[in-house]
Amino acid sequence: MDIPKTYDPQQAEERHYARWEAQHCFAPKINRDPHAPVYSIVIPPPNVTGSLHMGHALQHTIMDVLTRYHRMRGYRTLWLPGEDHAGISTQIQVEKQLRKEGLTRHDLGREKFVERVWQWREEYGGQIIKQMRREGASVDWSRRRFTMDENLSRAVREFFVRMYEKGLIYHGEGMINWCPKDQTALSDLEVEKEAQSGQLYYLQYPVKGGGRRVTVATTRPETMLGDTAVAVNPNDERYRDLVGATIELPLTNREIPLIADEYVDPEFGTGAVKITPAHDPNDYEVGLRHNLPQVEVIDAHARMTEDAGAEFAGLDRYEAREKVVAKFAELGLLEKAVNYEFSISKCGRCRTVIEPLVSTQWFLKQAELGRSALELIKEKHEPRFVPEVPYEKVFTNWLENLHDWTLSRQLWWGHRIPAWYDEAGNVYVARNEDEARAQAGTNQLTQDPDVLDTWFSSALWPISTLGWPDATQDLKTFYPTSVLVTGRDIIFLWVSRMMMTGLEFVGEKAFDDVFITGTIFDKHGQRMSKSKGNGVDPLDVFDKYGVDATRLVLAQMESTDTRWNDTQVEAYRNFANKIWNAARFCLLNSEGATVGQGFEGEPATWALHERWIMSRLNQTAQKVGDAIENYRFHEAVQTIYHFFWDDFCDWYIELSKTDVTAADATTERAAARSRVLTVLEQALRLLHPFMPFITEELWLQLPGVGVSQLHPAYRDAEPTVMLAAYPQARAELIDERAEAEMQSVIELISRVRSIRSELGIKPGEEIELLVGPARNGQSGVFTPGVMAQVMRMTRASKFSVKEAMTPDVVPRASARAALAGGVEVAVPLGGLIDFAQERERLRREQEKLHTESERLAAQLSNQNFVERAPAEKVTELRQRVADIAQRTHALEQMQEALTAE
């Protein structure tokens, strides 16, 4: 058999994914058990314009681990893939494309433009979804969904109409966030606050009659052109006499009132605030309270309007700012300008500074819709957030403070608002135009030109992908979904809204659990971003280290923010190679062997290392299954890693080598080989959810694997490790005594190796071992079989068990060590030994024990400890003290023996 010494991930990855997909292993229907429990996940739909980044890879890894684990446990498992239509982003992409042809969307017209967008999606869209094959994501491709699919669009209209009928959606005027670049309204959540250092300008406004001036402070002087009042706090003594006065607004020929409103904080600035109801959310509210006119001085392109005055009309808002400030300075009305830190709102997509504008839009009263979600989280703690702290609280706080959601977007790509207007401007909201006509009693209707926020359709994702508004079998089977895995940035934007729609329309929560992943930063702790160019491309990492290794790193991050570091991936690449070579050893020595055999009969009849590895394996299975089910992926990964490398490779394979590599093809050799293969096969199953490719690559090569290893639910399927039963711990094979005994064997071997190393005995040089005293129970572990193993592992040519380790049996020129449980070991060294050096070595050993013993003694002499600590704790410490005393005594004797001439 020819197996390369180094694992090549790439060639395995493609082959197996294609095969799994062809055999429909990812679809729930592969499960033939009609009573199988259900496990379902819907993917957070990535933006159709995007490509895979580390955040996706992280989320997908966790979803895939959960999916593969539950599938192997026999669940009817669905992981549903798809993407959203990303209204603004997609439209921008396509417009960019058109611009290269010298066209705008208006040249094409709406219908042709939308056609172009669909074309674009076919050609360039859904990159991430395609890249998921590379990740090994076991998604059901037959159920791939897109928010613009016909049924999902129908769900959107249904959502809209029902909310309108309930009075939760309304059409009206409000202060909205407007992006002057993208030319659309945005919801609060699509706006990002950014710290800004700028200036606070103190402007003086003359009071009509009497020559007084009122000073107002502002960061946006250009908006003064649209001021319709100056406000002060009604209790502010400084201005009390001026309330009701008239201000002559500079640079305009308008006169505005000085009003009193509680909103004004007398402590801040000058205590007098300019009020621009058309361009500031707070001023808008003040304006409504005082019936102030709204003077629009900035237009949708963030340029000054005619109403700003002839001098300013047409200027950009920032040019206007400079000019206003200059004019005030000229007039002697600029009191001062001071440096000032404040925050500005930017478009989450294009980073353009938002312009607050008064506009007529569609809104959803989220507060009412969110009430049942709020009750559920507060009363039943559902869904269960992982980690619970701090996300349950964050989520609850959000639901308690819901504002109306601006739904309409001035775009062409998206779900068009199902509202029609007649010639008189009356609005009819309906599921389709025919219904609207019926309502209106006329055919002369025009549909609202706007589309809905992309998140409006995403809000329905768990139910619409499963068939809602129809009561489909999928909806019945897979809803509520088992878990939602996502990043913390969209808890409000998305998670909360899915909870709301699920409860509203299906009457059940959208998911049992919500797992929030951490954020991956670059190695300097900076957030990865395209603009900074510091992103690590997961595909590059896959190429360099393999998908399995990358997944292992991602899985163990759990919810912790982490700086990306290639060395971790390299470590797991090395682990993959270790697995490969362990399997290589097993396969190169597999003649006559069969997986699943070799462990016949009573465990009591097995050799110590067999009982031990089976105990370790079952402990591991227990711990790993438990860890995965509780989202403790780090623990799961560490546990398997440790089992595979330390227990299986370093000890079990090494201890089995003599039997496995025996020259003669005896039944004993075949049995030993089968046992090693059996443990390997179980380990591969344990690893599979994390490392799907290498486990499949190796598993298929093991002699004797087939349908009998598959979970009973998949009996009709082709053999594959992904449908094998996930190992369940067998309690009867967990053997504490075997583990303790093995521990003393390991200790003996380690101590002898230590002696070799510390005394500089050449690796090739053979030594002799004396172990005793034999009357002590512990040394009974050293059966002839174990002795042979110890000799092999320490390169010893002789191993004698002695009744007593007295000077007459142990040569003076020996290196010695005192082990736990009273066992002593001596390595006779003849003339090679340096007596002084060996004495020093023993003395250091004794010193270590002494330090520990001192600490224990202090603890045990504390009355309070003995009385109040749990009895078992006290007993444990006493035993340790006794053991240390015994070893210390042994060390003393050894030193004496060395000294005796």
Add this chain to the structure above:
RNA sequence: AGGCUCGUAGCUCAGGGGUAGAGCACUACCUUGACACGGUAGGGGUCUGCGGUUCAAAUCCGCACGAGCCUACCA
């Protein structure tokens, strides 16, 4: 302005009331027939600081300092 998270070995991170852990890096030795992407043996930490609770604190509670995140209409 509130709220939250984090501070553990040189680096990246686990852990979490009762002998400080991993990977990488480091030191020495080893081309031993699975693996040098390896093996064996080692070195390295008053778990940010100060108080408190406790028989016992890296772990729980305050406070301070440092890093970061989120919410909020303060001109």
